Amino acid sequence: MTRPIALSCGEPAGIGPEIAAKAWAELRQTCPFFFIGDANHLPAGTPIAKIQTASDAVAVCDQALPVLQLNFPAANLPGQPDPANAPSVIDAIETGVDLVKAGAAAALCTAPIHKKALIDGAGFTYPGHTEFLAALSGTRRVVMMLASDQLRVVPATIHIPLSQVPSALTPDLLRETIEITARGLRDQFGIQHPRIAIAGLNPHAGEGGKMGREELDWIAPMLADLKLKGATLTGPHPADTLFHAAARARYDAAIAMYHDQALIPIKTLDFDRGVNVTLGLPFIRTSPDHGTALDIAGKGIANPTSLIEALKLAQRMAQGS
Known part of the structure:
Protein backbone atom coordinates (compact mmCIF):
# COMPACT_ATOMS: atom_id res chain seq x y z
CA MET A 1 0.00 0.00 0.00
CA THR A 2 1.21 3.50 -0.80
CA ARG A 3 -0.97 5.06 1.90
CA PRO A 4 -1.11 3.73 5.45
CA ILE A 5 -4.13 3.23 7.69
CA ALA A 6 -4.66 5.69 10.54
CA LEU A 7 -5.38 4.13 13.94
CA SER A 8 -6.80 6.53 16.53
CA CYS A 9 -5.70 5.61 20.04
CA GLY A 10 -9.05 5.44 21.81
CA GLU A 11 -9.11 5.37 25.61
CA PRO A 12 -5.48 5.10 26.77
CA ALA A 13 -6.45 3.44 30.08
CA GLY A 14 -8.14 0.60 28.19
CA ILE A 15 -6.63 -2.16 26.10
CA GLY A 16 -6.18 0.06 23.03
CA PRO A 17 -2.43 0.71 23.45
CA GLU A 18 -1.74 -2.95 24.17
CA ILE A 19 -3.65 -4.35 21.21
CA ALA A 20 -2.18 -1.65 18.94
CA ALA A 21 1.32 -2.88 19.78
CA LYS A 22 0.29 -6.52 19.31
CA ALA A 23 -1.40 -5.71 16.00
CA TRP A 24 1.76 -3.98 14.78
CA ALA A 25 3.84 -7.04 15.65
CA GLU A 26 1.48 -9.18 13.56
CA LEU A 27 0.95 -6.82 10.60
CA ARG A 28 4.10 -4.74 10.37
CA GLN A 29 5.23 -6.25 7.06
CA THR A 30 1.85 -6.64 5.39
CA CYS A 31 -0.47 -3.84 6.52
CA PRO A 32 1.20 -0.48 7.21
CA PHE A 33 -0.59 1.66 9.78
CA PHE A 34 0.26 4.36 12.27
CA PHE A 35 -0.92 5.12 15.80
CA ILE A 36 -2.37 8.55 16.55
CA GLY A 37 -1.82 9.19 20.23
CA ASP A 38 0.82 9.48 22.92
CA ALA A 39 3.77 7.13 22.51
CA ASN A 40 4.18 7.18 26.30
CA HIS A 41 0.93 5.23 26.60
CA LEU A 42 2.17 2.26 24.57
CA PRO A 43 3.47 -0.82 26.40
CA ALA A 44 7.06 -0.63 27.56
CA GLY A 45 9.47 -2.11 25.04
CA THR A 46 7.30 -1.40 22.00
CA PRO A 47 9.57 -0.32 19.11
CA ILE A 48 8.39 3.20 18.24
CA ALA A 49 9.13 5.56 15.35
CA LYS A 50 7.66 9.03 15.73
CA ILE A 51 6.58 10.38 12.38
CA GLN A 52 5.80 13.87 11.14
CA THR A 53 3.39 12.96 8.34
CA ALA A 54 1.20 9.98 7.51
CA SER A 55 3.30 9.17 4.46
CA ASP A 56 6.33 8.51 6.70
CA ALA A 57 4.61 5.47 8.17
CA VAL A 58 4.97 3.15 5.18
CA ALA A 59 8.77 3.28 5.18
CA VAL A 60 9.23 2.60 8.90
CA CYS A 61 6.34 0.31 9.79
CA ASP A 62 8.26 -2.92 9.29
CA GLN A 63 10.86 -1.81 11.86
CA ALA A 64 8.80 0.09 14.45
CA LEU A 65 5.25 1.16 15.22
CA PRO A 66 4.81 4.57 13.59
CA VAL A 67 3.36 7.13 16.01
CA LEU A 68 1.88 10.49 15.09
CA GLN A 69 2.59 12.01 18.47
CA LEU A 70 -0.08 13.79 20.51
CA ASN A 71 1.07 14.91 23.93
CA PHE A 72 -1.60 13.87 26.41
CA PRO A 73 -1.78 15.81 29.70
CA ALA A 74 -1.95 12.72 31.93
CA ALA A 75 -0.29 9.33 32.08
CA ASN A 76 -2.40 6.26 31.43
CA LEU A 77 -3.19 4.23 34.52
CA PRO A 78 -4.56 0.93 33.19
CA GLY A 79 -8.18 0.44 34.09
CA GLN A 80 -8.69 3.99 35.36
CA PRO A 81 -9.65 6.51 32.65
CA ASP A 82 -8.54 10.06 33.39
CA PRO A 83 -11.00 12.69 32.15
CA ALA A 84 -8.05 15.06 31.70
CA ASN A 85 -7.10 13.03 28.64
CA ALA A 86 -10.55 13.32 27.05
CA PRO A 87 -9.80 16.34 24.82
CA SER A 88 -6.73 14.56 23.46
CA VAL A 89 -8.68 11.37 22.75
CA ILE A 90 -11.12 13.49 20.73
CA ASP A 91 -8.19 15.24 19.04
CA ALA A 92 -6.84 11.85 17.91
CA ILE A 93 -10.16 11.00 16.28
CA GLU A 94 -10.40 14.39 14.59
CA THR A 95 -6.81 14.10 13.35
CA GLY A 96 -7.55 10.69 11.85
CA VAL A 97 -10.66 12.00 10.10
CA ASP A 98 -8.75 14.97 8.70
CA LEU A 99 -5.99 12.72 7.35
CA VAL A 100 -8.30 10.23 5.69
CA LYS A 101 -10.51 12.97 4.22
CA ALA A 102 -7.40 14.64 2.81
CA GLY A 103 -6.27 11.36 1.24
CA ALA A 104 -3.12 11.11 3.36
CA ALA A 105 -4.41 7.91 4.98
CA ALA A 106 -6.18 5.10 3.13
CA ALA A 107 -8.69 4.42 5.92
CA LEU A 108 -9.45 5.14 9.55
CA THR A 125 -22.41 15.00 23.44
CA TYR A 126 -22.52 12.11 20.98
CA PRO A 127 -23.92 8.64 21.73
CA GLY A 128 -20.71 7.09 20.42
CA HIS A 129 -17.90 7.00 17.90
CA THR A 130 -20.14 6.49 14.90
CA GLU A 131 -22.31 9.54 15.49
CA PHE A 132 -19.23 11.69 16.12
CA LEU A 133 -17.63 10.56 12.86
CA ALA A 134 -20.85 11.28 10.99
CA ALA A 135 -20.90 14.81 12.42
CA LEU A 136 -17.23 15.41 11.57
CA SER A 137 -17.84 14.36 7.96
CA GLY A 138 -21.17 16.15 7.57
CA THR A 139 -22.99 12.88 6.95
CA ARG A 140 -26.69 12.78 7.80
CA ARG A 141 -27.19 9.02 7.95
CA VAL A 142 -24.75 6.18 8.47
CA VAL A 143 -25.18 2.45 8.91
CA MET A 144 -23.36 0.05 11.25
CA MET A 145 -22.23 -3.22 9.70
CA LEU A 146 -20.68 -6.10 11.62
CA ALA A 147 -18.45 -8.07 9.29
CA SER A 148 -16.36 -11.22 9.38
CA ASP A 149 -15.31 -13.86 6.88
CA GLN A 150 -18.51 -15.77 7.67
CA LEU A 151 -21.16 -13.06 7.82
CA ARG A 152 -21.91 -9.40 7.12
CA VAL A 153 -24.95 -8.13 9.00
CA VAL A 154 -26.53 -4.71 9.49
CA PRO A 155 -29.00 -3.82 12.27
CA ALA A 156 -31.61 -1.33 11.06
CA THR A 157 -32.15 -0.10 14.62
CA ILE A 158 -29.33 -0.17 17.13
CA HIS A 159 -29.10 0.95 20.76
CA ILE A 160 -32.73 1.34 21.75
CA PRO A 161 -35.01 -0.72 24.01
CA LEU A 162 -36.69 -3.63 22.30
CA SER A 163 -40.06 -2.12 23.13
CA GLN A 164 -39.21 0.90 20.93
CA VAL A 165 -38.13 -1.08 17.87
CA PRO A 166 -41.57 -1.40 16.16
CA SER A 167 -42.15 2.36 16.26
CA ALA A 168 -38.56 3.29 15.36
CA LEU A 169 -38.50 0.87 12.41
CA THR A 170 -40.15 2.92 9.68
CA PRO A 171 -40.27 2.39 5.91
CA ASP A 172 -37.96 5.38 5.39
CA LEU A 173 -35.42 4.06 7.92
CA LEU A 174 -35.38 0.57 6.43
CA ARG A 175 -35.21 1.90 2.86
CA GLU A 176 -32.23 4.12 3.69
CA THR A 177 -30.52 1.27 5.51
CA ILE A 178 -30.88 -0.99 2.48
CA GLU A 179 -29.70 1.72 0.06
CA ILE A 180 -26.62 2.61 2.13
CA THR A 181 -25.78 -1.06 2.58
CA ALA A 182 -26.03 -1.76 -1.15
CA ARG A 183 -23.85 1.26 -1.96
CA GLY A 184 -21.28 0.23 0.65
CA LEU A 185 -21.09 -3.32 -0.68
CA ARG A 186 -20.46 -1.97 -4.17
CA ASP A 187 -18.13 0.93 -3.41
CA GLN A 188 -16.17 -0.37 -0.42
CA PHE A 189 -16.35 -4.16 -0.69
CA GLY A 190 -16.10 -4.36 -4.47
CA ILE A 191 -19.29 -6.43 -4.87
CA GLN A 192 -20.77 -5.10 -8.09
CA HIS A 193 -24.11 -6.94 -7.82
CA PRO A 194 -24.78 -7.28 -4.09
CA ARG A 195 -27.30 -9.76 -2.77
CA ILE A 196 -29.05 -8.52 0.38
CA ALA A 197 -31.35 -10.58 2.57
CA ILE A 198 -33.78 -8.76 4.85
CA ALA A 199 -34.99 -10.35 8.07
CA GLY A 200 -38.53 -10.09 9.33
CA LEU A 201 -39.34 -8.28 12.55
CA ASN A 202 -41.59 -10.92 14.09
CA PRO A 203 -41.10 -14.64 14.76
CA HIS A 204 -41.44 -16.63 11.52
CA ALA A 205 -41.59 -13.25 9.71
CA GLY A 206 -45.11 -12.84 11.08
CA GLU A 207 -46.37 -16.20 9.81
CA GLY A 208 -48.97 -14.69 7.55
CA GLY A 209 -50.06 -12.12 10.09
CA LYS A 210 -50.59 -14.55 12.97
CA MET A 211 -47.49 -13.34 14.84
CA GLY A 212 -47.43 -9.71 13.76
CA ARG A 213 -48.43 -7.74 10.71
CA GLU A 214 -45.44 -5.49 9.94
CA GLU A 215 -44.18 -7.90 7.29
CA LEU A 216 -47.53 -7.97 5.49
CA ASP A 217 -48.52 -4.35 6.03
CA TRP A 218 -45.37 -2.60 4.86
CA ILE A 219 -42.04 -4.52 4.90
CA ALA A 220 -42.83 -6.89 2.00
CA PRO A 221 -44.61 -4.20 -0.08
CA MET A 222 -41.71 -1.78 0.43
CA LEU A 223 -39.18 -4.41 -0.67
CA ALA A 224 -41.27 -5.18 -3.73
CA ASP A 225 -41.38 -1.50 -4.68
CA LEU A 226 -37.73 -0.73 -3.95
CA LYS A 227 -35.70 -0.90 -7.12
CA LEU A 228 -31.93 -0.87 -6.61
CA LYS A 229 -29.89 -0.99 -9.78
CA GLY A 230 -27.62 -4.02 -9.76
CA ALA A 231 -28.74 -5.28 -6.34
CA THR A 232 -30.90 -8.28 -5.48
CA LEU A 233 -33.17 -8.05 -2.42
CA THR A 234 -34.94 -10.97 -0.78
CA GLY A 235 -37.19 -11.18 2.24
CA PRO A 236 -38.58 -10.64 4.70
CA HIS A 237 -37.07 -13.90 5.94
CA PRO A 238 -37.68 -15.58 9.30
CA ALA A 239 -34.61 -14.60 11.31
CA ASP A 240 -34.24 -18.05 12.86
CA THR A 241 -33.44 -19.59 9.45
CA LEU A 242 -31.37 -16.74 8.01
CA PHE A 243 -27.97 -17.40 9.52
CA HIS A 244 -27.12 -21.08 9.03
CA ALA A 245 -24.39 -21.93 6.52
CA ALA A 246 -26.62 -22.73 3.54
CA ALA A 247 -28.63 -19.54 4.01
CA ARG A 248 -25.51 -17.36 4.35
CA ALA A 249 -24.25 -18.68 1.01
CA ARG A 250 -27.21 -17.02 -0.70
CA TYR A 251 -26.47 -13.40 0.26
CA ASP A 252 -23.60 -10.94 0.65
CA ALA A 253 -25.13 -9.14 3.63
CA ALA A 254 -28.18 -9.51 5.83
CA ILE A 255 -30.20 -6.67 7.29
CA ALA A 256 -31.67 -7.35 10.70
CA MET A 257 -34.39 -5.34 12.38
CA TYR A 258 -32.78 -4.78 15.78
CA HIS A 259 -29.50 -4.99 17.65
CA ASP A 260 -29.51 -8.52 19.06
CA GLN A 261 -31.07 -10.03 15.94
CA ALA A 262 -27.90 -8.91 14.14
CA LEU A 263 -25.18 -9.26 16.76
CA ILE A 264 -26.04 -12.63 18.26
CA PRO A 265 -25.39 -14.59 15.04
CA ILE A 266 -22.10 -12.89 14.16
CA LYS A 267 -20.77 -13.11 17.70
CA THR A 268 -21.76 -16.77 17.84
CA LEU A 269 -20.16 -17.54 14.49
CA ASP A 270 -16.96 -15.50 14.85
CA PHE A 271 -16.70 -13.78 18.22
CA ASP A 272 -13.05 -12.72 18.04
CA ARG A 273 -12.93 -11.73 14.37
CA GLY A 274 -15.99 -9.54 14.06
CA VAL A 275 -15.29 -6.02 12.79
CA ASN A 276 -17.45 -2.91 13.08
CA VAL A 277 -17.69 -1.06 9.74
CA THR A 278 -19.43 2.29 9.30
CA LEU A 279 -21.13 2.56 5.92
CA GLY A 280 -22.27 5.89 4.49
CA LEU A 281 -19.22 7.94 5.48
CA PRO A 282 -17.13 9.56 2.74
CA PHE A 283 -14.16 7.44 3.88
CA ILE A 284 -13.46 3.91 5.12
CA ARG A 285 -13.87 3.38 8.85
CA THR A 286 -13.44 0.12 10.74
CA SER A 287 -13.17 -0.68 14.42
CA PRO A 288 -12.73 -3.76 16.60
CA ASP A 289 -16.05 -5.11 17.80
CA HIS A 290 -15.37 -4.74 21.53
CA GLY A 291 -14.98 -2.09 24.17
CA THR A 292 -12.15 -0.74 26.30
CA ALA A 293 -12.00 -3.84 28.56
CA LEU A 294 -10.83 -1.80 31.56
CA ASP A 295 -10.87 -4.90 33.77
CA ILE A 296 -7.96 -6.52 31.90
CA ALA A 297 -6.09 -3.40 30.72
CA GLY A 298 -2.37 -3.46 31.44
CA LYS A 299 -2.28 -7.19 32.20
CA GLY A 300 -0.84 -8.24 28.84
CA ILE A 301 -3.68 -10.66 28.12
CA ALA A 302 -5.87 -8.63 25.77
CA ASN A 303 -6.72 -10.43 22.53
CA PRO A 304 -5.78 -8.26 19.51
CA THR A 305 -7.60 -10.41 16.94
CA SER A 306 -10.54 -8.07 16.34
CA LEU A 307 -8.24 -5.07 15.87
CA ILE A 308 -6.01 -7.08 13.53
CA GLU A 309 -9.06 -8.07 11.50
CA ALA A 310 -10.29 -4.45 11.51
CA LEU A 311 -6.98 -3.23 10.10
CA LYS A 312 -6.84 -6.02 7.51
CA LEU A 313 -10.41 -5.34 6.42
CA ALA A 314 -9.67 -1.62 6.13
CA GLN A 315 -6.72 -2.50 3.90
CA ARG A 316 -8.85 -4.77 1.68
CA MET A 317 -11.58 -2.16 1.43
CA ALA A 318 -9.03 0.50 0.49
CA GLN A 319 -7.77 -1.81 -2.23
CA GLY A 320 -11.31 -2.41 -3.46
CA SER A 321 -11.52 -6.09 -2.68
Missing part, protein backbone atom coordinates in the same frame (compact mmCIF):
# COMPACT_ATOMS: atom_id res chain seq x y z
CA CYS A 109 -9.49 2.44 12.19
CA THR A 110 -10.61 3.49 15.66
CA ALA A 111 -9.63 1.90 18.97
CA PRO A 112 -12.43 1.80 21.58
CA ILE A 113 -13.33 4.96 23.51
CA HIS A 114 -14.72 5.34 27.03
CA LYS A 115 -17.79 7.53 26.67
CA LYS A 116 -18.11 8.47 30.35
CA ALA A 117 -14.53 9.77 30.42
CA LEU A 118 -15.22 11.84 27.31
CA ILE A 119 -18.41 13.23 28.79
CA ASP A 120 -16.75 14.03 32.13
CA GLY A 121 -13.60 15.49 30.63
CA ALA A 122 -14.76 17.13 27.42
CA GLY A 123 -18.55 17.39 27.54
CA PHE A 124 -18.84 14.85 24.73
Whole structure:
Protein backbone atom coordinates (compact mmCIF):
# COMPACT_ATOMS: atom_id res chain seq x y z
CA MET A 1 0.00 0.00 0.00
CA THR A 2 1.21 3.50 -0.80
CA ARG A 3 -0.97 5.06 1.90
CA PRO A 4 -1.11 3.73 5.45
CA ILE A 5 -4.13 3.23 7.69
CA ALA A 6 -4.66 5.69 10.54
CA LEU A 7 -5.38 4.13 13.94
CA SER A 8 -6.80 6.53 16.53
CA CYS A 9 -5.70 5.61 20.04
CA GLY A 10 -9.05 5.44 21.81
CA GLU A 11 -9.11 5.37 25.61
CA PRO A 12 -5.48 5.10 26.77
CA ALA A 13 -6.45 3.44 30.08
CA GLY A 14 -8.14 0.60 28.19
CA ILE A 15 -6.63 -2.16 26.10
CA GLY A 16 -6.18 0.06 23.03
CA PRO A 17 -2.43 0.71 23.45
CA GLU A 18 -1.74 -2.95 24.17
CA ILE A 19 -3.65 -4.35 21.21
CA ALA A 20 -2.18 -1.65 18.94
CA ALA A 21 1.32 -2.88 19.78
CA LYS A 22 0.29 -6.52 19.31
CA ALA A 23 -1.40 -5.71 16.00
CA TRP A 24 1.76 -3.98 14.78
CA ALA A 25 3.84 -7.04 15.65
CA GLU A 26 1.48 -9.18 13.56
CA LEU A 27 0.95 -6.82 10.60
CA ARG A 28 4.10 -4.74 10.37
CA GLN A 29 5.23 -6.25 7.06
CA THR A 30 1.85 -6.64 5.39
CA CYS A 31 -0.47 -3.84 6.52
CA PRO A 32 1.20 -0.48 7.21
CA PHE A 33 -0.59 1.66 9.78
CA PHE A 34 0.26 4.36 12.27
CA PHE A 35 -0.92 5.12 15.80
CA ILE A 36 -2.37 8.55 16.55
CA GLY A 37 -1.82 9.19 20.23
CA ASP A 38 0.82 9.48 22.92
CA ALA A 39 3.77 7.13 22.51
CA ASN A 40 4.18 7.18 26.30
CA HIS A 41 0.93 5.23 26.60
CA LEU A 42 2.17 2.26 24.57
CA PRO A 43 3.47 -0.82 26.40
CA ALA A 44 7.06 -0.63 27.56
CA GLY A 45 9.47 -2.11 25.04
CA THR A 46 7.30 -1.40 22.00
CA PRO A 47 9.57 -0.32 19.11
CA ILE A 48 8.39 3.20 18.24
CA ALA A 49 9.13 5.56 15.35
CA LYS A 50 7.66 9.03 15.73
CA ILE A 51 6.58 10.38 12.38
CA GLN A 52 5.80 13.87 11.14
CA THR A 53 3.39 12.96 8.34
CA ALA A 54 1.20 9.98 7.51
CA SER A 55 3.30 9.17 4.46
CA ASP A 56 6.33 8.51 6.70
CA ALA A 57 4.61 5.47 8.17
CA VAL A 58 4.97 3.15 5.18
CA ALA A 59 8.77 3.28 5.18
CA VAL A 60 9.23 2.60 8.90
CA CYS A 61 6.34 0.31 9.79
CA ASP A 62 8.26 -2.92 9.29
CA GLN A 63 10.86 -1.81 11.86
CA ALA A 64 8.80 0.09 14.45
CA LEU A 65 5.25 1.16 15.22
CA PRO A 66 4.81 4.57 13.59
CA VAL A 67 3.36 7.13 16.01
CA LEU A 68 1.88 10.49 15.09
CA GLN A 69 2.59 12.01 18.47
CA LEU A 70 -0.08 13.79 20.51
CA ASN A 71 1.07 14.91 23.93
CA PHE A 72 -1.60 13.87 26.41
CA PRO A 73 -1.78 15.81 29.70
CA ALA A 74 -1.95 12.72 31.93
CA ALA A 75 -0.29 9.33 32.08
CA ASN A 76 -2.40 6.26 31.43
CA LEU A 77 -3.19 4.23 34.52
CA PRO A 78 -4.56 0.93 33.19
CA GLY A 79 -8.18 0.44 34.09
CA GLN A 80 -8.69 3.99 35.36
CA PRO A 81 -9.65 6.51 32.65
CA ASP A 82 -8.54 10.06 33.39
CA PRO A 83 -11.00 12.69 32.15
CA ALA A 84 -8.05 15.06 31.70
CA ASN A 85 -7.10 13.03 28.64
CA ALA A 86 -10.55 13.32 27.05
CA PRO A 87 -9.80 16.34 24.82
CA SER A 88 -6.73 14.56 23.46
CA VAL A 89 -8.68 11.37 22.75
CA ILE A 90 -11.12 13.49 20.73
CA ASP A 91 -8.19 15.24 19.04
CA ALA A 92 -6.84 11.85 17.91
CA ILE A 93 -10.16 11.00 16.28
CA GLU A 94 -10.40 14.39 14.59
CA THR A 95 -6.81 14.10 13.35
CA GLY A 96 -7.55 10.69 11.85
CA VAL A 97 -10.66 12.00 10.10
CA ASP A 98 -8.75 14.97 8.70
CA LEU A 99 -5.99 12.72 7.35
CA VAL A 100 -8.30 10.23 5.69
CA LYS A 101 -10.51 12.97 4.22
CA ALA A 102 -7.40 14.64 2.81
CA GLY A 103 -6.27 11.36 1.24
CA ALA A 104 -3.12 11.11 3.36
CA ALA A 105 -4.41 7.91 4.98
CA ALA A 106 -6.18 5.10 3.13
CA ALA A 107 -8.69 4.42 5.92
CA LEU A 108 -9.45 5.14 9.55
CA CYS A 109 -9.49 2.44 12.19
CA THR A 110 -10.61 3.49 15.66
CA ALA A 111 -9.63 1.90 18.97
CA PRO A 112 -12.43 1.80 21.58
CA ILE A 113 -13.33 4.96 23.51
CA HIS A 114 -14.72 5.34 27.03
CA LYS A 115 -17.79 7.53 26.67
CA LYS A 116 -18.11 8.47 30.35
CA ALA A 117 -14.53 9.77 30.42
CA LEU A 118 -15.22 11.84 27.31
CA ILE A 119 -18.41 13.23 28.79
CA ASP A 120 -16.75 14.03 32.13
CA GLY A 121 -13.60 15.49 30.63
CA ALA A 122 -14.76 17.13 27.42
CA GLY A 123 -18.55 17.39 27.54
CA PHE A 124 -18.84 14.85 24.73
CA THR A 125 -22.41 15.00 23.44
CA TYR A 126 -22.52 12.11 20.98
CA PRO A 127 -23.92 8.64 21.73
CA GLY A 128 -20.71 7.09 20.42
CA HIS A 129 -17.90 7.00 17.90
CA THR A 130 -20.14 6.49 14.90
CA GLU A 131 -22.31 9.54 15.49
CA PHE A 132 -19.23 11.69 16.12
CA LEU A 133 -17.63 10.56 12.86
CA ALA A 134 -20.85 11.28 10.99
CA ALA A 135 -20.90 14.81 12.42
CA LEU A 136 -17.23 15.41 11.57
CA SER A 137 -17.84 14.36 7.96
CA GLY A 138 -21.17 16.15 7.57
CA THR A 139 -22.99 12.88 6.95
CA ARG A 140 -26.69 12.78 7.80
CA ARG A 141 -27.19 9.02 7.95
CA VAL A 142 -24.75 6.18 8.47
CA VAL A 143 -25.18 2.45 8.91
CA MET A 144 -23.36 0.05 11.25
CA MET A 145 -22.23 -3.22 9.70
CA LEU A 146 -20.68 -6.10 11.62
CA ALA A 147 -18.45 -8.07 9.29
CA SER A 148 -16.36 -11.22 9.38
CA ASP A 149 -15.31 -13.86 6.88
CA GLN A 150 -18.51 -15.77 7.67
CA LEU A 151 -21.16 -13.06 7.82
CA ARG A 152 -21.91 -9.40 7.12
CA VAL A 153 -24.95 -8.13 9.00
CA VAL A 154 -26.53 -4.71 9.49
CA PRO A 155 -29.00 -3.82 12.27
CA ALA A 156 -31.61 -1.33 11.06
CA THR A 157 -32.15 -0.10 14.62
CA ILE A 158 -29.33 -0.17 17.13
CA HIS A 159 -29.10 0.95 20.76
CA ILE A 160 -32.73 1.34 21.75
CA PRO A 161 -35.01 -0.72 24.01
CA LEU A 162 -36.69 -3.63 22.30
CA SER A 163 -40.06 -2.12 23.13
CA GLN A 164 -39.21 0.90 20.93
CA VAL A 165 -38.13 -1.08 17.87
CA PRO A 166 -41.57 -1.40 16.16
CA SER A 167 -42.15 2.36 16.26
CA ALA A 168 -38.56 3.29 15.36
CA LEU A 169 -38.50 0.87 12.41
CA THR A 170 -40.15 2.92 9.68
CA PRO A 171 -40.27 2.39 5.91
CA ASP A 172 -37.96 5.38 5.39
CA LEU A 173 -35.42 4.06 7.92
CA LEU A 174 -35.38 0.57 6.43
CA ARG A 175 -35.21 1.90 2.86
CA GLU A 176 -32.23 4.12 3.69
CA THR A 177 -30.52 1.27 5.51
CA ILE A 178 -30.88 -0.99 2.48
CA GLU A 179 -29.70 1.72 0.06
CA ILE A 180 -26.62 2.61 2.13
CA THR A 181 -25.78 -1.06 2.58
CA ALA A 182 -26.03 -1.76 -1.15
CA ARG A 183 -23.85 1.26 -1.96
CA GLY A 184 -21.28 0.23 0.65
CA LEU A 185 -21.09 -3.32 -0.68
CA ARG A 186 -20.46 -1.97 -4.17
CA ASP A 187 -18.13 0.93 -3.41
CA GLN A 188 -16.17 -0.37 -0.42
CA PHE A 189 -16.35 -4.16 -0.69
CA GLY A 190 -16.10 -4.36 -4.47
CA ILE A 191 -19.29 -6.43 -4.87
CA GLN A 192 -20.77 -5.10 -8.09
CA HIS A 193 -24.11 -6.94 -7.82
CA PRO A 194 -24.78 -7.28 -4.09
CA ARG A 195 -27.30 -9.76 -2.77
CA ILE A 196 -29.05 -8.52 0.38
CA ALA A 197 -31.35 -10.58 2.57
CA ILE A 198 -33.78 -8.76 4.85
CA ALA A 199 -34.99 -10.35 8.07
CA GLY A 200 -38.53 -10.09 9.33
CA LEU A 201 -39.34 -8.28 12.55
CA ASN A 202 -41.59 -10.92 14.09
CA PRO A 203 -41.10 -14.64 14.76
CA HIS A 204 -41.44 -16.63 11.52
CA ALA A 205 -41.59 -13.25 9.71
CA GLY A 206 -45.11 -12.84 11.08
CA GLU A 207 -46.37 -16.20 9.81
CA GLY A 208 -48.97 -14.69 7.55
CA GLY A 209 -50.06 -12.12 10.09
CA LYS A 210 -50.59 -14.55 12.97
CA MET A 211 -47.49 -13.34 14.84
CA GLY A 212 -47.43 -9.71 13.76
CA ARG A 213 -48.43 -7.74 10.71
CA GLU A 214 -45.44 -5.49 9.94
CA GLU A 215 -44.18 -7.90 7.29
CA LEU A 216 -47.53 -7.97 5.49
CA ASP A 217 -48.52 -4.35 6.03
CA TRP A 218 -45.37 -2.60 4.86
CA ILE A 219 -42.04 -4.52 4.90
CA ALA A 220 -42.83 -6.89 2.00
CA PRO A 221 -44.61 -4.20 -0.08
CA MET A 222 -41.71 -1.78 0.43
CA LEU A 223 -39.18 -4.41 -0.67
CA ALA A 224 -41.27 -5.18 -3.73
CA ASP A 225 -41.38 -1.50 -4.68
CA LEU A 226 -37.73 -0.73 -3.95
CA LYS A 227 -35.70 -0.90 -7.12
CA LEU A 228 -31.93 -0.87 -6.61
CA LYS A 229 -29.89 -0.99 -9.78
CA GLY A 230 -27.62 -4.02 -9.76
CA ALA A 231 -28.74 -5.28 -6.34
CA THR A 232 -30.90 -8.28 -5.48
CA LEU A 233 -33.17 -8.05 -2.42
CA THR A 234 -34.94 -10.97 -0.78
CA GLY A 235 -37.19 -11.18 2.24
CA PRO A 236 -38.58 -10.64 4.70
CA HIS A 237 -37.07 -13.90 5.94
CA PRO A 238 -37.68 -15.58 9.30
CA ALA A 239 -34.61 -14.60 11.31
CA ASP A 240 -34.24 -18.05 12.86
CA THR A 241 -33.44 -19.59 9.45
CA LEU A 242 -31.37 -16.74 8.01
CA PHE A 243 -27.97 -17.40 9.52
CA HIS A 244 -27.12 -21.08 9.03
CA ALA A 245 -24.39 -21.93 6.52
CA ALA A 246 -26.62 -22.73 3.54
CA ALA A 247 -28.63 -19.54 4.01
CA ARG A 248 -25.51 -17.36 4.35
CA ALA A 249 -24.25 -18.68 1.01
CA ARG A 250 -27.21 -17.02 -0.70
CA TYR A 251 -26.47 -13.40 0.26
CA ASP A 252 -23.60 -10.94 0.65
CA ALA A 253 -25.13 -9.14 3.63
CA ALA A 254 -28.18 -9.51 5.83
CA ILE A 255 -30.20 -6.67 7.29
CA ALA A 256 -31.67 -7.35 10.70
CA MET A 257 -34.39 -5.34 12.38
CA TYR A 258 -32.78 -4.78 15.78
CA HIS A 259 -29.50 -4.99 17.65
CA ASP A 260 -29.51 -8.52 19.06
CA GLN A 261 -31.07 -10.03 15.94
CA ALA A 262 -27.90 -8.91 14.14
CA LEU A 263 -25.18 -9.26 16.76
CA ILE A 264 -26.04 -12.63 18.26
CA PRO A 265 -25.39 -14.59 15.04
CA ILE A 266 -22.10 -12.89 14.16
CA LYS A 267 -20.77 -13.11 17.70
CA THR A 268 -21.76 -16.77 17.84
CA LEU A 269 -20.16 -17.54 14.49
CA ASP A 270 -16.96 -15.50 14.85
CA PHE A 271 -16.70 -13.78 18.22
CA ASP A 272 -13.05 -12.72 18.04
CA ARG A 273 -12.93 -11.73 14.37
CA GLY A 274 -15.99 -9.54 14.06
CA VAL A 275 -15.29 -6.02 12.79
CA ASN A 276 -17.45 -2.91 13.08
CA VAL A 277 -17.69 -1.06 9.74
CA THR A 278 -19.43 2.29 9.30
CA LEU A 279 -21.13 2.56 5.92
CA GLY A 280 -22.27 5.89 4.49
CA LEU A 281 -19.22 7.94 5.48
CA PRO A 282 -17.13 9.56 2.74
CA PHE A 283 -14.16 7.44 3.88
CA ILE A 284 -13.46 3.91 5.12
CA ARG A 285 -13.87 3.38 8.85
CA THR A 286 -13.44 0.12 10.74
CA SER A 287 -13.17 -0.68 14.42
CA PRO A 288 -12.73 -3.76 16.60
CA ASP A 289 -16.05 -5.11 17.80
CA HIS A 290 -15.37 -4.74 21.53
CA GLY A 291 -14.98 -2.09 24.17
CA THR A 292 -12.15 -0.74 26.30
CA ALA A 293 -12.00 -3.84 28.56
CA LEU A 294 -10.83 -1.80 31.56
CA ASP A 295 -10.87 -4.90 33.77
CA ILE A 296 -7.96 -6.52 31.90
CA ALA A 297 -6.09 -3.40 30.72
CA GLY A 298 -2.37 -3.46 31.44
CA LYS A 299 -2.28 -7.19 32.20
CA GLY A 300 -0.84 -8.24 28.84
CA ILE A 301 -3.68 -10.66 28.12
CA ALA A 302 -5.87 -8.63 25.77
CA ASN A 303 -6.72 -10.43 22.53
CA PRO A 304 -5.78 -8.26 19.51
CA THR A 305 -7.60 -10.41 16.94
CA SER A 306 -10.54 -8.07 16.34
CA LEU A 307 -8.24 -5.07 15.87
CA ILE A 308 -6.01 -7.08 13.53
CA GLU A 309 -9.06 -8.07 11.50
CA ALA A 310 -10.29 -4.45 11.51
CA LEU A 311 -6.98 -3.23 10.10
CA LYS A 312 -6.84 -6.02 7.51
CA LEU A 313 -10.41 -5.34 6.42
CA ALA A 314 -9.67 -1.62 6.13
CA GLN A 315 -6.72 -2.50 3.90
CA ARG A 316 -8.85 -4.77 1.68
CA MET A 317 -11.58 -2.16 1.43
CA ALA A 318 -9.03 0.50 0.49
CA GLN A 319 -7.77 -1.81 -2.23
CA GLY A 320 -11.31 -2.41 -3.46
CA SER A 321 -11.52 -6.09 -2.68
